[in-house]
Amino acid sequence: MSEKIALLKELKAECMSCTTCRLHKGDSKVQKPHVFGSGNVRAKIMVVGQNPGFNETQKGKPFIGAAGKNFDKFLADILELDRDHIYITNTVKCYSPKNRAPYWDETDACRHFLRREIEAIQPKVILALGNYAAQYFLKKTGMKDLHGKKVWSEEFNVYVVPLYHPSPMNMNKPVLKQATTDDFIKLKKMLEEMEDEETSATIDSDTDVSRV
Ligand code: URA
Numbered sequence: 001m002s003e004k005i006a007l008l009k010e011l012k013a014e015c016m017s018c019t020t021c022r023l024h025k026g027d028s029k030v031q032k033p034h035v036f037g038s039g040n041v042r043a044k045i046m047v048v049g050q051n052p053g054f055n056e057t058q059k060g061k062p063f064i065g066a067a068g069k070n071f072d073k074f075l076a077d078i079l080e081l082d083r084d085h086i087y088i089t090n091t092v093k094c095y096s097p098k099n100r101a102p103y104w105d106e107t108d109a110c111r112h113f114l115r116r117e118i119e120a121i122q123p124k125v126i127l128a129l130g131n132y133a134a135q136y137f138l139k140k141t142g143m144k145d146l147h148g149k150k151v152w153s154e155e156f157n158v159y160v161v162p163l164y165h166p167s168p169m170n171m172n173k174p175v176l177k178q179a180t181t182d183d184f185i186k187l188k189k190m191l192e193e194m195e196d197e198e199t200s201a202t203i204d205s206d207t208d209v210s211r212v
Contacts (some may be wrong), residue, residue, distance in 0.1 A: 002039045007120045011113065012036040015093050023094035023102065030057045030095050037062060037089025037117055045085065045191070046123035046158075047071070048114065049165070050132040051092035051102050062088050063070040070166035071129070078184035079191070087121050089114065091136045101132060118156050124194055125150070126158055127187075130165030138162065148183035150190055161187060 016034045018024060026033040035052035038061050047063075055065035063071060075081050092102040097115045102110075118126070126136045135141050137153050137160045146162040153160050163183050170176045 001040070004120055008037075008081075008117070011116055013198045015113050018093070018110075018113075021094075021106045023092070023096055023106050025058065026057075026095065027097040030054060032096040033057055033122055034093055035060055035062055035090070035095070036093060036113075036170060037087060039087035041087065042119060043085060043087040043121060044124040044194075045081075045087075045127060046118065046121055046125070047086055047088040047127045047129060048092045048136075049088075049129040050135045051090045052095045053099055054095065057095045067129075067165065067167045068170065070171045074180060078181070079188055087117075087123065088158070091119055091133055103113070107136065115156070118158065120153055123158060126153075126156070126160045128160050128162045130167075134160075134162035147179060148186050161190070163187075 013035050018034065023033055030048075033052070035056045049063060049067075052062055053065055053067075058063055062068070062168055072083065075083075075086070091114055092107050093113055094102075094106075094110070096102050126137065128137050131141060131143050133197065134146050138146065138151055140209060143164055148161065150159050150161050151180060152158075161183075162174050164170050164180050164181070171180070199209060
């Protein structure tokens with residue numbers, strides 16, 4: 001087993017038994033509210049949402065409801081990728097009663113899990129889905145200005161691109177759906193450029209070696 005997988009398995013086990021904040025108690029509908037990240041541990045793209053909803057708690061995987069299906073369609077239609085190419089997780093690992101937004105003390109209690117997940121995966125770019133995740137990384141609100149722009153996060157040492165949350169509530173609005181389509185088209189270009197930079201860095205270092 002690779003070191004990465006071993007690390008993530010350990011982290012998942014720790015997360016699944018976490019009782020640090022009030023969210024671990026669930027509610028009358030959900031007794032097991034914890035949902036850890038899933039996907040390709042070698043992914044260059046890491047996707048981060050807010051926190052799991054009811055459907056996710058039933059399957060134990062992030063974004064398997066309607067929002068996840070909308071996201072998968074953008075991923076397939078524009079980036080020509082599927083879940084096997086990405087790693088997907090949430091800022092907060094527990095479902096919250098009545099699907100309310102997590103309180104910031106709950107988010108802070110959970111922060112070390114996402115930080116360690118990012119350190120293990122070492123993605124090239126993080127897609128922050130929705131205002132909550134964007135604020136988490138960039139300490140700014142206002143998706144109108146933030147969406148589709150690549151920003152370096154000093155805290156996490158990685159580029160972050162905020163996108164509108166793919167919830168049906170957002171994606172049924174033609175303006176937000178079109179903005180998200182445009183953002184994915186931009187993202188495809190960004191990813192190609194990142195790939196090119198990586199390739200040219202490899203050639204440069206080869207050249208240096210041959211000169212020694
Ligand atoms: N919305 C989120 O932000 N995360 C999920 O896992 C599901 C829906």
